[in-house]
Amino acid sequence: MDVLSNLALGFGVALTLKNLTYCFVGVFLGTLIGVLPGIGPLVTIAMLLPITFGLDPVSSLIMLAGIFYGAQYGGSTTAILVNMPGEVSSAVTAIDGYQMARQGRAGPALATAAIASFVAGIISTLLVAFFGPLVGKWALEFGAAEYFSLMLMGLVFSAVLAHGDLVKSLAMVVVGLMLGIVGTDVTSGLPRFSFGVVELLDGVGFTVVAVGLFAVAEIVQNLARTEKVEVFTKDVKNLMPTWADIKAITMPTLRGTALGSFFGALPGITASVAAFSAYMLEKKLAKDPSRFGKGAIEGVAAPEAANNAAAQTHFIPTLTLGIPASAVMALMLGALTMQGIQPGPQVMTSRPELFWGLVASMFVGNVLLLLLNLPLVGLWARLTQVPYRWLFPAILMFAAVGNFSLNNSAMDVYLCAAVGVLGYVFAKLDCQPAPLILGYVLGPMLEENLRRALLMSEGSFAVFVTRPISLAFLLVTALILLAMIVPTLRRGRERALEEGDAG
């Protein structure tokens, strides 16, 4: 069995003491920071990115992945206890999880989240191990035209599924693409949009954009807000769910895993969509749908499973195609690029230890997450009470020192502040940052593939529609856009997203 021998190779990498340690540190730090109120996976990863750059590529990817699912789980804890989800995807968990906490069932709610995440994590990682190589093999046949169309599809998906107005999200993609242009043009050697600033010749640094957009802008948004929240931490006692609880969550967890794994593998579809669909499905299937929103345990299990499954299968398009499926994956991809690895299907054949090491570490990480969370849940619960006025200076410290350390230059800190201002203004104008970061990461590749495709076709745009795979990607893109423009569907989408936000 090919997959088995590859997995063996992967476990050989992931189970070395060094990588095991980084995986543990990642999961621990991710949970620790993710559980702090108002700090989601994006902020956590963005602020810890510079710390991982000193490691070798495999270790740094393993640690980042650990930070990611740690932060994801930590975010669910905060969603349940404080009703203050750090990310949209855990907003769905907050709907029923917070109600369970209010009814004194915070313990079982947290345990349900942990168990559902664990089951979903293991199943979906198996899917990554089996389907990743297939997608990778298929993608080896891709030429420049296919890549261009695929990236276009991913970018349009990310805009369509972003919360908020479609035109503005598409515009944000374009802003991201333009931001990605800054720097020296690879083909001609001409500096573009550098305005005579030496530091800009290499482009706007990836961490600069990530930290500015997701840490600095986010802090200002939180500080400008004035709301009080109730915290339910004293109630976290009997953690273990009853036998009836376990029975109640088994099927929802599996259904959530299936939905999440499927959605996660499609580029551009975020975990929040998966979580929300899983929630809606359970509500439809339930004998008494009115329990939902009032502390239904299935309403915690299904979205948690979907969320986590999607988070793992996101790695399929990210690692095999080099197309990030979400903003978090864009951060992962950016980190890989900074390590000097060009993501794409060739990674799996040229650096098998990277792909399989990561896959194996996801099994390890999910086990660690469960081991870490069941006993430590009391500590995490207490951490949700840390006031934000202590947290944001700490985040800023990581943001500032981290960015300075990239090139030992103050310019990166100034740029980060500027991106932060821009990010805040965009956020106030209801323009989503996720499409921007995807555009920024994919921009250079999009231009390069467009250039190559047109060079080989001698300037004929027909190449994008005469090659069947490329045509298929473009047709799907066009269909999605058409579906969004048809007004009836559009109204339905707005209503669906509003319901999703209501948590």
Add this chain to the structure above:
Amino acid sequence: MKTRLLDNRDFLAGLLFITIGAVGFGVALSYPFGNVQQMGPGFFPRILGAILVGFGVVTLVRGLRSGEPVQGGWGWFPLAVITASLVAFGWLMEHVGLVPSLVVLIVSSAYAGREFRWGEVAVLAVAMTLLALSIFVWGLGMPYELFAFEFGR
């Protein structure tokens, strides 16, 4: 429903997109365009600039129609304080070393919050400075002077 243009969310967003697109297009005019077969460095940015202006116009017109206002007030004060603390940190790092820069960053950024208590902020500044030193200097071995006095550069 009449909203002042300066409060009109989509009008402002459209304006911002048009500005970014137009500036990008304008600057890219000085880069060689090439042709479709041999894309020059000006090809992609000019197309993107034009598309962005287009999206901007659509957004702006829709803003004029809907008159949707900006949700919640603008947090100019925290925005200014946070930005200033970051800029101050960057500048100080190149002149006085890591420790004073960190203290200034923590204390000044804490001022952006709603509550500011000197005792708490002092503890926070010491703790964060020690954390930064242990992670970045002692842990990752970054070569920063903890204290310096270099204004001659």
